[in-house]
Amino acid sequence: EPEVTQTPSHQVTQMGQEVILRCVPISNHLYFYWYRQILGQKVEFLVSFYNNEISEKSEIFDDQFSVERPDGSNFTLKIRSTKLEDSAMYFCASSERSSGNTIYFGEGSWLTVV
Amino acid sequence: GQNIDQPTEMTATEGAIVQINCTYQTSGFNGLFWYQQHAGEAPTFLSYNVLDGLEEKGRFSSFLSRSKGYSYLLLKELQMKDSASYLCAVRAINQAGTALIFGKGTTLSVSS
Numbered sequence: 001e002p003e004v005t006q007t008p009s010h011q012v013t014q015m016g017q018e019v020i021l022r023c024v025p026i027s028n029h030l031y032f033y034w035y036r037q038i039l040g041q042k043v044e045f046l047v048s049f050y051n052n053e054i055s056e057k058s059e060i061f062d063d064q065f066s067v068e069r070p071d072g073s074n075f076t077l078k079i080r081s082t083k084l085e086d087s088a089m090y091f092c093a094s095s096e097r098s099s100g101n102t103i104y105f106g107e108g109s110w111l112t113v114v
Numbered sequence: 115g116q117n118i119d120q121p122t123e124m125t126a127t128e129g130a131i132v133q134i135n136c137t138y139q140t141s142g143f144n145g146l147f148w149y150q151q152h153a154g155e156a157p158t159f160l161s162y163n164v165l166d167g168l169e170e171k172g173r174f175s176s177f178l179s180r181s182k183g184y185s186y187l188l189l190k191e192l193q194m195k196d197s198a199s200y201l202c203a204v205r206a207i208n209q210a211g212t213a214l215i216f217g218k219g220t221t222l223s224v225s226s
Contacts, residue, residue, distance in 0.1 A: 033213065042217065043157060043201060043203075043216040044216070045213045045215060045216075048213050056213055102147070103159075105156040105158070107155070107156050108155075
């Protein structure tokens with residue numbers, strides 16, 4: 001069964017450093033997402049991406065964050081200058097189309113900012 | 115704005131039936147999803163409702179009433195492996211209409 005893959009599975013970084021989280025969405029999917037989940041809290045929407053541009057973003061997704069689809073398969077989330085409160089599990093997800101389609105999640109990248 | 119409410123915790127015994135409720139308030143509505151999440155793992159899709167009524171899928175069923183802003187997930191013949199968090203998520207109608215907004219999840223503990 002096709003799946004969303006993410007790397008790295010776990011990253012530890014120092015406060016102020018830049019981090020790039022990578023994702024390979026399911027190959028025939030057109031919509032890509034990033035979500036995050038702080039330990040013990042709910043899954044929070046960050047951003048959705050379609051047709052090579054951001055289609056919507058939440059209040060969490062400020063100027064510190066950016067997304068990119070550098071080639072035909074990868075989808076990345078960059079955090080420019082990490083803060084302690086960015087420590088969370090970051091989930092990439094994808095769906096075939098917008099409405100009525102299931103969003104499939106990757107296994108997550110656990111980011112620890114120290 | 116959007117608001118999704120579900121109980122924080124529930125307990126049940128093996129073989130039993132449990133119903134997890136979810137109420138929501140959204141600016142527009144374009145579908146409700148239920149996901150299962152084991153600790154430290156990704157959410158996995160369980161069910162999707164966009165029209166009123168019951169959707170059945172093996173041991174899992176999900177119900178939706180759009181007029182009441184209400185859904186439930188019904189789990190039958192509970193097994194120990196069903197111990198997990200169950201996330202209610204709503205897709206609201208907005209400019210792009212794609213993102214899911216999640217509730218805080220209901221942690222279900224199944225005991226023998």
